Amino acid sequence: MAEERRFRSASGVPITLRRRQHSASCRELAVRGPRLQLRSLSAATSAVWLAAYGLFALSENSMVLSAAIFITLIGLIIYLHFVKIDQESLLVIGSLGIQVTSSYASGKESTIFIEMGQVKDVVINEAIHMQKVIYYLCILLQDPEDPQGVSEVVPLFQSSKPRLDCLIEVYKSCQEILEQRKTVPQSN
Amino acid sequence: NSPAPLPERAIYGFALFLGSWFGFILYLIWAYIPETWLFSLGLTYWPQKYWAVALPVYLLVAVGIGYILLFGINMMSTAPLDSTHTITDNFAKKQQQKKFQEEAIPALRDIPISEVNRMFFLPEK
Numbered sequence A: 001m002a003e004e005r006r007f008r009s010a011s012g013v014p015i016t017l018r019r020r021q022h023s024a025s026c027r028e029l030a031v032r033g034p035r036l037q038l039r040s041l042s043a044a045t046s047a048v049w050l051a052a053y054g055l056f057a058l059s060e061n062s063m064v065l066s067a068a069i070f071i072t073l074i075g076l077i078i079y080l081h082f083v084k085i086d087q088e089s090l091l092v093i094g095s096l097g098i099q100v101t102s103s104y105a106s107g108k109e110s111t112i113f114i115e116m117g118q119v120k121d122v123v124i125n126e127a128i129h130m131q132k133v134i135y136y137l138c139i140l141l142q143d144p145e146d147p148q149g150v151s152e153v154v155p156l157f158q159s160s161k162p163r164l165d166c167l168i169e170v171y172k173s174c175q176e177i178l179e180q181r182k183t184v185p186q187s188n
Numbered sequence B: 001n002s003p004a005p006l007p008e009r010a011i012y013g014f015a016l017f018l019g020s021w022f023g024f025i026l027y028l029i030w031a032y033i034p035e036t037w038l039f040s041l042g043l044t045y046w047p048q049k050y051w052a053v054a055l056p057v058y059l060l061v062a063v064g065i066g067y068i069l070l071f072g073i074n075m076m077s078t079a080p081l082d083s084t085h086t087i088t089d090n091f092a093k094k095q096q097q098k099k100f101q102e103e104a105i106p107a108l109r110d111i112p113i114s115e116v117n118r119m120f121f122l123p124e125k
Helices: A038-059 A063-083 A164-183 B007-032 B035-040 B050-077 B113-121
Strands: A002-008 A014-023 A026-032 A085-093 A097-104 A109-115 A119-129 A132-142 A150-155
Touching: A002 A164, A014 A164, A026 A164, A038 A063, A063 A097, A085 A164, A097 A119, A119 A164, A119 B113, A132 A164, A164 B113, B007 B050
Parallel strands: none
Antiparallel strands: A002 A014, A014 A026, A026 A085, A085 A097, A097 A109, A119 A132, A132 A150
16 A cells, blocks of 8 residues: 655755555655756756866867866766665564665665664654754664663654655654554564 | 942953053054154064054954854764764763652653654644
């Protein structure tokens, strides 16, 4: 059962939240950002090439032009493979753990898996980021010595940065599964 | 420690006023009067006049850089999004739980973030 809703990110770009319920204790939530726009790509390329042509006109050195082409190609590949994140998804399996996946525009996917024994809670925290205060969802990891303490904070959806309305939806979905932990005793 | 006017404060203020006027007149004399006139008076051991222009410039540039530096220091000391300092701190970890008393105002304490989230975002049925 899949459901898709439109929201906005902290900077105003439109994002979509897709919710899938695989079973009673397994949910997948994916936040998808906008694709790379043709107009921004052509604007950046034309700017670099015009600057290179201006340098060529000043210096009469043709290496500047080939260097500009090279830089544009390498820069685009690096951007698509290391910087531009298309989709960030959260897979919560009630008795097993939480898996966080980031898919880049070049097709690369990087995943992190946190087992349920380490997860203390999933909360919406607010913190100062650059010159703004933003809401962000994070997983609190349990401290093995101190049951009340938090050993680590794992922030989620870092590149798409959804706003509070989207975060509340994700929070409610996660809490429905995490609450089942208390009613069903874990066999550790 | 009230900010009311006191005789000692009046004396300090007047001494500071006279001192700053004296310092200013001295600076003007040093900057404007030609060296030969000062030598003829017998005052030979003064710093180079270059510093009469250089020091104010240094001061203004330092003030301008200070704005940017302060902004940068603030940004550096903000806790990153993945640090536990955004959730709790040493005082909250060591706080003691007072026993709940009837008819009394509950003691002030730091509420854990999970409880706060549940209250805000999960609707009470």
